[in-house]
Amino acid sequence: MQPTEYDLVIVGGGLAGLSLACALRDTRLRIALVEQQAPCRPAGWDARVYAVSPANTRFLQEIGAWKHMAAERIAPIQAMHVFGDGVARLDFSAYQSGIPELGWILESSLMACELWENAKRQGNLTLLCPGTPARLEMHSEAAVLTLTDGSALSARLLVGADGRDSWVREAQGLQAIDTPYGELGLVANFDCQRPHRGIARQWFRADGVLAWLPMAGDRISIVWSTADDHARQLLALAPDDLCERVAAAGNHELGVLRPLTPAAAFPLRLMRVPRTVAPRRPWSAMRRTVFTRFPATESTSATRTRKCWPTCWQRRPTGRTSAASACCPAISGSDARKRS
Numbered sequence: 001m002q003p004t005e006y007d008l009v010i011v012g013g014g015l016a017g018l019s020l021a022c023a024l025r026d027t028r029l030r031i032a033l034v035e036q037q038a039p040c041r042p043a044g045w046d047a048r049v050y051a052v053s054p055a056n057t058r059f060l061q062e063i064g065a066w067k068h069m070a071a072e073r074i075a076p077i078q079a080m081h082v083f084g085d086g087v088a089r090l091d092f093s094a095y096q097s098g099i100p101e102l103g104w105i106l107e108s109s110l111m112a113c114e115l116w117e118n119a120k121r122q123g124n125l126t127l128l129c130p131g132t133p134a135r136l137e138m139h140s141e142a143a144v145l146t147l148t149d150g151s152a153l154s155a156r157l158l159v160g161a162d163g164r165d166s167w168v169r170e171a172q173g174l175q176a177i178d179t180p181y182g183e184l185g186l187v188a189n190f191d192c193q194r195p196h197r198g199i200a201r202q203w204f205r206a207d208g209v210l211a212w213l214p215m216a217g218d219r220i221s222i223v224w225s226t227a228d229d230h231a232r233q234l235l236a237l238a239p240d241d242l243c244e245r246v247a248a249a250g251n252h253e254l255g256v257l258r259p260l261t262p263a264a265a266f267p268l269r270l271m272r273v274p275r276t277v278a279p280r281r282p283w284s285a286m287r288r289t290v291f292t293r294f295p296a297t298e299s300t301s302a303t304r305t306r307k308c309w310p311t312c313w314q315r316r317p318t319g320r321t322s323a324a325s326a327c328c329p330a331i332s333g334s335d336a337r338k339r340s
């Protein structure tokens, strides 16, 4: 089947892929986004929340997503109280810093669904959902992506925004070095007896780091980063017992806690991806050039990779032009350093 031509193909419609697509809405680029499953909102509240910085809020405003998000589900962070393992304590606030708020807390699915709605309205974007990639071929003119339904797309630039276990990264043979921390991040939401007053609280405890994040209304979302065994013990507790453990760990600062969502836990791991960009040409040729000169152990950070990239480029032995514009890269959108 003849591939449908685009300027850019993005694989993965999570926050990274969707926000990239939305940020390109005013360009002339023809964009396709392949996603296997559209985001959806859970009933009630989502236990997975984001702390969004003012800079990221501005970005979401610029791409037209922020104003559509339900304001009653978003909580400003007005202050932070950080408790050390001894008597140490650090307090700071938006007021002291002369800014309206330190950031915002909002549910992951709220942001994902709004970006998805934005993307659906975008004229230069084709959403292919459900869509699952089956094969990726690199040609001198374009990357060709074949989906499991047999359809094919081509583009000069292909972006892998398909998460930590990226299929695109695998298909391009980009190395990922995974280091588990031996910890889980336990998350859950609670109703609180006392108002949180927009204060995010964090305790550096012997058993891990506990964060209480203010949500809209008298609610908090917690992240307890703690050793696997301890996290599993907490997960096994009855909801009321977990409430009491969390309240006690936070010195009952907000009075009695009541469960709002079941607890969930995510493994915490450090993932390093030494190279996040690969040239659009057959992988076998790339191995002969880039990796013989720059083995993975030499380039252990994204910064380093960027620095050495032009040098790799000029050393291509294929005899073809070395002009960068003649050969667009495929980009793996997975973070170079990721904790989740």
Ligand SMILES: Cc1cc2nc3c(=O)[nH]c(=O)nc-3n(C[C@H](O)[C@H](O)[C@H](O)COP(=O)(O)OP(=O)(O)OC[C@H]3O[C@@H](n4cnc5c(N)ncnc54)[C@H](O)[C@@H]3O)c2cc1C
Binding pocket: 011, 012, 013, 014, 015, 016, 017, 034, 035, 036, 037, 048, 049, 050, 051, 052, 131, 132, 133, 161, 162, 163, 164, 166, 167, 185, 187, 266, 333, 334, 335, 338, 339, 340
């Ligand atoms: C509890 C928790 C709290 C977090 N809090 C924060 C925070 O406050 N701030 C922060 O910056 N980060 C936070 N993170 C990390 C953050 O969630 C991730 O870094 C972020 O989701 C990565 O976004 P992404 O779009 O790259 O990947 P993902 O969100 O994983 O999205 C990948 C998308 O690609 C799709 N996909 C995957 N494979 C394929 C395939 N083969 N074909 C088609 N589609 C595919 C998936 O369906 C998905 O939609 C948190 C993580 C957790 C678990």
